[in-house]
Amino acid sequence: MSESPHPSFLIVEDSDEDYAALERIVRRARPEITVKMQRCASAEQVLALLNAPLLPQKPLPELPALIVLDLNLPGLNGKEVLRAVRQHPRMKRTPVVIFSTSSSPHDIEWCYEHGANSYHVKQTDYAAFKRAVELLVDYWVEAVRLPSPVRTGTVLEKPDEAVSLV
Structure with a gap:
């Protein structure tokens, strides 16, 4: 069982209907466990989240413990998201579950x-x-x-460290 009292999922899903159904089912599946859910509707939103600049004297945001990723997204697809997550210094160990209509081998x-x-x-x-x-x-x-939410280096010490992570 996850050690966090509130596991957090990042759901990358462009379909409002699929997201609403997924959210409803997750909430009902284990009503005794609060699952924090965040949604990105496009690969571009996830990439913006990954590329958010680090700001001096600000705590790093808590990252999700699990990413549920649709492959068929408008614009850039889920494969680009998977590639970016696996290259990201703070998210590369975050489990990624593909949840797609594609059954292509x-x-x-x-x-x-x-x-x-x-x-x-x-x-x-x-x-x-x-x-x-x-x-x-x-x-x-x-x-x-699940891994603990990553908060490595919670505060940047120097203003010149305000850089992009990817």
Whole structure:
């Protein structure tokens, strides 16, 4: 089980309907556990989050313990997000779960080769979709220990250290 009393998920999902369903299912799957959820609707939003400049004398923001990533995003796709997360000094150890409609063996192989921790095919049938999300929560919140949210170097000491992370 995750050591954090409130595990945090970053959901990268462009579909409002899929995000609303996913959020509702996560909240109901384990009502006794509060899962903090943040959403990015595009790869560009995630990349902006990763590239946020570090500011002097400001604590670094807490990063999610788990990223749930859709591959089929408008503009840049989820593969670009996975690549950026795996190269990011503060997020490279964060588990990334691919949650995509693509069942292409090429996509699945590519994601595992580039650091995905698991790959789930989104089902169009609501009952199957709900069960997949419940399994995701059971595994990532109940069965395993997620890394502690990273806050390395909580405050920058010098103003000239205000730089981009990626």
